[in-house]
Amino acid sequence: MKLKKLLSHCFIEEFSSHLSTEFENELFVSALRNYCSHGNPLRFHNFAFAMRELLRHVLDRKAPDSKVRKCIWFNPQLDNPEKATRGQKLKYCMQGGIQDHLLSEEIREDVKEFISSYQDQIDALNSYTHIGEAKLRISPKSSYQSLKKVIVTFNNAMSIIEDGKRDVLDHIPETLFAYVRDELTNEIPNCLDELSSHSVIDWVDFEGFQVVDVDEQFLYIIGEGTVHATLQYGSSSDQKRGDGAIINDSFPLQFDCKARANKPKGAFVVKESISVVTDSWTE
Numbered sequence: 001m002k003l004k005k006l007l008s009h010c011f012i013e014e015f016s017s018h019l020s021t022e023f024e025n026e027l028f029v030s031a032l033r034n035y036c037s038h039g040n041p042l043r044f045h046n047f048a049f050a051m052r053e054l055l056r057h058v059l060d061r062k063a064p065d066s067k068v069r070k071c072i073w074f075n076p077q078l079d080n081p082e083k084a085t086r087g088q089k090l091k092y093c094m095q096g097g098i099q100d101h102l103l104s105e106e107i108r109e110d111v112k113e114f115i116s117s118y119q120d121q122i123d124a125l126n127s128y129t130h131i132g133e134a135k136l137r138i139s140p141k142s143s144y145q146s147l148k149k150v151i152v153t154f155n156n157a158m159s160i161i162e163d164g165k166r167d168v169l170d171h172i173p174e175t176l177f178a179y180v181r182d183e184l185t186n187e188i189p190n191c192l193d194e195l196s197s198h199s200v201i202d203w204v205d206f207e208g209f210q211v212v213d214v215d216e217q218f219l220y221i222i223g224e225g226t227v228h229a230t231l232q233y234g235s236s237s238d239q240k241r242g243d244g245a246i247i248n249d250s251f252p253l254q255f256d257c258k259a260r261a262n263k264p265k266g267a268f269v270v271k272e273s274i275s276v277v278t279d280s281w282t283e
Contacts, residue, residue, distance in 0.1 A: 003029075003036045015151050018058065018158045027054050035147060041136050044143045048128035051150050055125065055157060062161070063089035070216040071097040072262040086122075090115045094164035096214030097261035098172075107171050114164035121157040125150060169211040172219060176259060180221060181206055183269040184255055184276070188227055191276040192251075196231035197244075203228050204253070218258040218270070225253045251278075 006012060012032075019025050031050035037043045068074055068084035071092060077083065084092070094111050095103065103111075128150050138146070185204050192199035209223025227250065234244025258273035 003033055006032055006036065011148060011151050011155065014155055018155070020061065024054060024057060024061075027057070035143075038140070042131070044138065044146055045129060045131050047147060048125065048150050051154060052122075052125050052129060055122070055154055058158075059086070059089050059093070063092040067216040068092045072099055073097075086119075087115055090118055090161065090164075092216070093161045095168045096219070097216040098168065098214060098219070099262060102175060103168065103171060107168060110167050111164055114160050114167075118157055118160045121153050121160065124153050125157075165214070169214065172211045173209060176211075176219075176221075177206075177209075179269055180209055180223070180257065180259070183271065184257070184274060187271060187274050188253070188276060191278055192227075192229055192231070194278070196233050196247075198232040200230040200232075201227060202230060202248070209255075214261060217261060218273075219261055220256070220258055222254075222256045224255070227251045227253045253277075 007029075016025070016028065019028060027050060031047045031054065034040075034050065035043050035047040040046070063084065065082060065084045068088055069076070069082070073091070074084070074088060077085065091111060094114060100108055128146060181204070184206075185201065188201055188204065189199050192201075204225055204227050206223065206225040208225075209221050211219050211221050213220040229249060229251065231247045231249060232244065233247070254277040256273075256275050258270045260270060
Protein backbone atom coordinates (compact mmCIF):
# COMPACT_ATOMS: atom_id res chain seq x y z
CA MET A 1 0.00 0.00 0.00
CA LYS A 2 1.30 3.44 -0.90
CA LEU A 3 1.94 6.10 1.73
CA LYS A 4 -0.55 8.62 0.29
CA LYS A 5 -3.41 6.13 0.46
CA LEU A 6 -2.41 5.00 3.94
CA LEU A 7 -2.49 8.58 5.26
CA SER A 8 -6.13 8.93 4.17
CA HIS A 9 -7.42 6.13 6.41
CA CYS A 10 -9.66 7.27 9.28
CA PHE A 11 -7.66 5.62 12.06
CA ILE A 12 -4.50 7.27 10.70
CA GLU A 13 -6.19 10.69 10.67
CA GLU A 14 -7.39 10.16 14.24
CA PHE A 15 -3.87 9.29 15.24
CA SER A 16 -2.46 12.42 13.59
CA SER A 17 -4.79 14.58 15.71
CA HIS A 18 -2.78 13.57 18.79
CA LEU A 19 0.48 14.92 17.36
CA SER A 20 1.52 18.53 17.96
CA THR A 21 5.15 19.09 17.05
CA GLU A 22 6.97 18.98 13.75
CA PHE A 23 9.18 16.21 15.10
CA GLU A 24 6.21 14.03 16.07
CA ASN A 25 4.60 14.40 12.67
CA GLU A 26 7.88 13.76 10.87
CA LEU A 27 8.57 10.64 12.94
CA PHE A 28 5.08 9.30 12.27
CA VAL A 29 5.30 9.81 8.51
CA SER A 30 8.79 8.29 8.50
CA ALA A 31 7.48 5.24 10.36
CA LEU A 32 4.68 4.84 7.81
CA ARG A 33 7.13 5.28 4.94
CA ASN A 34 9.24 2.52 6.45
CA TYR A 35 6.17 0.30 6.65
CA CYS A 36 5.51 0.94 2.96
CA SER A 37 8.95 -0.47 2.05
CA HIS A 38 7.50 -3.77 0.88
CA GLY A 39 10.84 -5.37 0.07
CA ASN A 40 11.96 -5.15 3.72
CA PRO A 41 10.75 -8.10 5.88
CA LEU A 42 11.38 -5.97 8.99
CA ARG A 43 9.19 -3.12 7.80
CA PHE A 44 6.36 -3.77 10.26
CA HIS A 45 8.66 -4.36 13.24
CA ASN A 46 10.58 -1.16 12.47
CA PHE A 47 7.24 0.64 12.29
CA ALA A 48 6.10 -0.78 15.64
CA PHE A 49 9.40 0.20 17.29
CA ALA A 50 9.14 3.76 15.94
CA MET A 51 5.55 3.99 17.19
CA ARG A 52 6.59 2.93 20.67
CA GLU A 53 9.22 5.68 20.68
CA LEU A 54 6.69 8.17 19.33
CA LEU A 55 4.31 7.37 22.18
CA ARG A 56 7.14 8.01 24.64
CA HIS A 57 7.84 11.40 23.04
CA VAL A 58 4.16 12.38 23.16
CA LEU A 59 3.93 11.45 26.85
CA ASP A 60 7.12 13.43 27.59
CA ARG A 61 5.59 16.45 25.85
CA LYS A 62 2.36 16.18 27.80
CA ALA A 63 4.18 15.62 31.09
CA PRO A 64 7.72 17.08 31.11
CA ASP A 65 9.88 15.93 34.04
CA SER A 66 10.39 19.57 35.09
CA LYS A 67 6.64 20.05 35.57
CA VAL A 68 5.93 16.68 37.17
CA ARG A 69 8.64 17.34 39.78
CA LYS A 70 6.82 20.51 40.89
CA CYS A 71 3.69 18.57 41.84
CA ILE A 72 3.24 18.19 45.59
CA TRP A 73 2.44 14.50 45.19
CA PHE A 74 5.68 13.78 43.27
CA ASN A 75 7.85 11.16 44.96
CA PRO A 76 11.35 11.02 43.42
CA GLN A 77 13.07 7.74 42.67
CA LEU A 78 16.17 7.06 44.76
CA ASP A 79 18.27 6.05 41.77
CA ASN A 80 17.10 8.87 39.49
CA PRO A 81 15.41 11.70 41.45
CA GLU A 82 15.21 14.04 38.45
CA LYS A 83 13.26 11.58 36.29
CA ALA A 84 9.51 11.00 36.61
CA THR A 85 8.23 7.48 36.11
CA ARG A 86 5.73 6.66 33.40
CA GLY A 87 3.03 6.24 36.05
CA GLN A 88 3.81 9.69 37.49
CA LYS A 89 3.70 11.24 34.03
CA LEU A 90 0.31 9.66 33.42
CA LYS A 91 -0.93 10.90 36.78
CA TYR A 92 0.23 14.42 35.85
CA CYS A 93 -1.61 14.21 32.51
CA MET A 94 -4.83 13.44 34.37
CA GLN A 95 -4.70 15.55 37.54
CA GLY A 96 -1.79 17.97 37.16
CA GLY A 97 -0.62 19.23 40.53
CA ILE A 98 -3.91 18.59 42.34
CA GLN A 99 -3.32 16.99 45.72
CA ASP A 100 -4.73 13.50 46.08
CA HIS A 101 -6.81 14.34 49.15
CA LEU A 102 -8.78 16.93 47.15
CA LEU A 103 -10.12 14.15 44.95
CA SER A 104 -12.72 11.66 46.11
CA GLU A 105 -11.64 8.09 46.78
CA GLU A 106 -13.63 7.05 43.72
CA ILE A 107 -11.77 9.50 41.46
CA ARG A 108 -8.40 8.44 42.89
CA GLU A 109 -9.25 4.82 42.13
CA ASP A 110 -10.37 5.82 38.63
CA VAL A 111 -6.99 7.47 38.00
CA LYS A 112 -5.21 4.30 39.11
CA GLU A 113 -7.39 2.22 36.78
CA PHE A 114 -6.74 4.59 33.87
CA ILE A 115 -2.98 4.30 34.48
CA SER A 116 -3.25 0.50 34.60
CA SER A 117 -5.22 0.49 31.34
CA TYR A 118 -2.56 2.66 29.70
CA GLN A 119 0.14 0.26 30.82
CA ASP A 120 -1.83 -2.55 29.18
CA GLN A 121 -1.74 -0.63 25.91
CA ILE A 122 2.04 -0.21 26.26
CA ASP A 123 2.45 -3.95 26.82
CA ALA A 124 0.39 -4.62 23.70
CA LEU A 125 2.53 -2.18 21.72
CA ASN A 126 5.74 -3.79 23.00
CA SER A 127 4.56 -7.19 21.82
CA TYR A 128 4.57 -5.96 18.23
CA THR A 129 8.29 -5.12 18.37
CA HIS A 130 9.31 -8.72 19.10
CA ILE A 131 10.67 -10.57 16.09
CA GLY A 132 10.18 -14.29 15.59
CA GLU A 133 10.48 -16.54 12.58
CA ALA A 134 6.72 -16.63 12.03
CA LYS A 135 6.33 -12.86 12.37
CA LEU A 136 9.21 -12.17 10.01
CA ARG A 137 7.27 -13.65 7.11
CA ILE A 138 3.78 -12.33 7.75
CA SER A 139 1.55 -11.71 4.74
CA PRO A 140 0.74 -8.18 3.50
CA LYS A 141 -2.83 -8.60 4.79
CA SER A 142 -1.67 -9.68 8.25
CA SER A 143 0.91 -6.89 8.24
CA TYR A 144 -1.77 -4.27 7.54
CA GLN A 145 -4.05 -5.70 10.24
CA SER A 146 -1.16 -5.54 12.70
CA LEU A 147 -0.36 -1.96 11.66
CA LYS A 148 -3.96 -0.99 12.31
CA LYS A 149 -3.85 -2.66 15.73
CA VAL A 150 -0.70 -0.71 16.63
CA ILE A 151 -2.27 2.63 15.72
CA VAL A 152 -5.58 1.78 17.39
CA THR A 153 -3.56 0.84 20.49
CA PHE A 154 -1.90 4.28 20.41
CA ASN A 155 -5.28 5.99 19.94
CA ASN A 156 -6.65 4.02 22.88
CA ALA A 157 -3.72 5.15 25.03
CA MET A 158 -4.43 8.81 24.20
CA SER A 159 -8.14 8.32 24.91
CA ILE A 160 -7.29 6.86 28.32
CA ILE A 161 -5.32 10.01 29.20
CA GLU A 162 -8.11 12.30 27.98
CA ASP A 163 -10.85 10.33 29.76
CA GLY A 164 -8.88 10.31 33.00
CA LYS A 165 -8.30 14.06 32.86
CA ARG A 166 -11.96 14.73 32.12
CA ASP A 167 -12.98 12.51 35.03
CA VAL A 168 -10.80 14.56 37.38
CA LEU A 169 -11.79 17.99 36.04
CA ASP A 170 -15.50 17.18 36.13
CA HIS A 171 -15.16 16.37 39.83
CA ILE A 172 -13.44 19.62 40.84
CA PRO A 173 -16.43 22.05 40.61
CA GLU A 174 -18.15 20.13 43.42
CA THR A 175 -15.15 20.89 45.65
CA LEU A 176 -14.47 24.48 44.62
CA PHE A 177 -17.90 25.96 43.98
CA ALA A 178 -18.23 27.85 47.29
CA TYR A 179 -14.71 29.30 47.09
CA VAL A 180 -15.06 30.47 43.50
CA ARG A 181 -18.47 31.99 44.24
CA ASP A 182 -17.28 33.89 47.33
CA GLU A 183 -14.10 35.22 45.72
CA LEU A 184 -15.86 36.39 42.59
CA THR A 185 -18.68 38.01 44.56
CA ASN A 186 -16.05 40.06 46.39
CA GLU A 187 -14.34 41.10 43.16
CA ILE A 188 -17.36 41.96 41.00
CA PRO A 189 -18.01 45.44 42.54
CA ASN A 190 -14.59 46.57 41.28
CA CYS A 191 -15.63 45.60 37.76
CA LEU A 192 -18.81 47.66 38.02
CA ASP A 193 -17.15 50.86 39.24
CA GLU A 194 -16.73 52.09 35.66
CA LEU A 195 -20.49 51.87 35.12
CA SER A 196 -21.57 54.17 37.95
CA SER A 197 -20.41 56.35 40.82
CA HIS A 198 -21.19 53.63 43.32
CA SER A 199 -22.18 50.01 42.82
CA VAL A 200 -23.80 47.57 45.24
CA ILE A 201 -24.12 43.89 44.41
CA ASP A 202 -27.52 42.70 45.53
CA TRP A 203 -26.91 39.08 44.61
CA VAL A 204 -25.26 36.90 42.00
CA ASP A 205 -26.86 33.97 40.22
CA PHE A 206 -24.08 31.56 39.33
CA GLU A 207 -24.99 29.27 36.49
CA GLY A 208 -21.94 27.19 37.26
CA PHE A 209 -18.38 26.92 36.08
CA GLN A 210 -16.06 24.35 34.65
CA VAL A 211 -12.40 23.55 34.99
CA VAL A 212 -11.02 23.54 31.46
CA ASP A 213 -7.41 22.63 32.18
CA VAL A 214 -4.88 21.87 34.90
CA ASP A 215 -1.10 21.98 35.13
CA GLU A 216 1.50 21.71 37.90
CA GLN A 217 0.47 25.06 39.43
CA PHE A 218 -3.08 26.00 38.57
CA LEU A 219 -6.58 24.93 37.69
CA TYR A 220 -8.00 27.05 34.88
CA ILE A 221 -11.66 27.92 35.38
CA ILE A 222 -14.35 29.56 33.26
CA GLY A 223 -17.99 30.20 34.14
CA GLU A 224 -20.98 32.45 33.79
CA GLY A 225 -23.97 33.83 35.64
CA THR A 226 -26.03 36.98 36.23
CA VAL A 227 -25.17 39.94 38.48
CA HIS A 228 -28.07 41.80 40.10
CA ALA A 229 -26.82 45.22 41.18
CA THR A 230 -27.85 48.68 42.32
CA LEU A 231 -26.01 51.41 40.41
CA GLN A 232 -25.86 54.87 41.92
CA TYR A 233 -25.07 57.87 39.72
CA GLY A 234 -23.93 60.95 41.59
CA SER A 235 -23.14 61.41 45.27
CA SER A 236 -25.60 61.18 48.13
CA SER A 237 -25.85 64.98 48.05
CA ASP A 238 -26.67 64.81 44.35
CA GLN A 239 -29.42 62.34 45.16
CA LYS A 240 -30.94 64.72 47.70
CA ARG A 241 -30.93 67.54 45.15
CA GLY A 242 -32.51 65.31 42.54
CA ASP A 243 -29.43 65.44 40.33
CA GLY A 244 -28.44 61.78 40.66
CA ALA A 245 -30.11 58.49 39.93
CA ILE A 246 -30.33 54.97 41.31
CA ILE A 247 -30.91 52.11 38.89
CA ASN A 248 -31.50 48.45 39.68
CA ASP A 249 -30.37 46.24 36.84
CA SER A 250 -29.07 42.80 35.95
CA PHE A 251 -26.02 42.03 33.85
CA PRO A 252 -24.66 38.88 32.24
CA LEU A 253 -21.48 37.68 33.87
CA GLN A 254 -18.64 35.71 32.38
CA PHE A 255 -15.46 35.02 34.22
CA ASP A 256 -12.23 33.13 34.15
CA CYS A 257 -9.88 32.59 37.01
CA LYS A 258 -7.11 30.37 38.25
CA ALA A 259 -7.06 28.27 41.39
CA ARG A 260 -3.92 26.97 43.03
CA ALA A 261 -3.56 23.23 42.62
CA ASN A 262 -1.14 22.69 45.49
CA LYS A 263 -2.71 24.70 48.34
CA PRO A 264 -5.52 24.04 50.83
CA LYS A 265 -9.05 24.79 49.69
CA GLY A 266 -9.35 28.14 51.42
CA ALA A 267 -6.39 29.54 49.44
CA PHE A 268 -7.45 28.25 46.08
CA VAL A 269 -8.58 31.26 44.10
CA VAL A 270 -5.89 33.69 42.94
CA LYS A 271 -7.57 37.10 42.96
CA GLU A 272 -5.18 38.68 40.48
CA SER A 273 -6.18 36.11 37.89
CA ILE A 274 -9.92 36.87 38.00
CA SER A 275 -11.22 38.46 34.82
CA VAL A 276 -14.83 39.55 34.52
CA VAL A 277 -15.92 40.46 30.99
CA THR A 278 -17.95 43.68 31.05
CA ASP A 279 -18.12 44.41 27.32
CA SER A 280 -21.78 43.51 27.01
CA TRP A 281 -22.66 45.67 30.03
CA THR A 282 -21.72 48.88 28.26
CA GLU A 283 -23.24 48.19 24.84
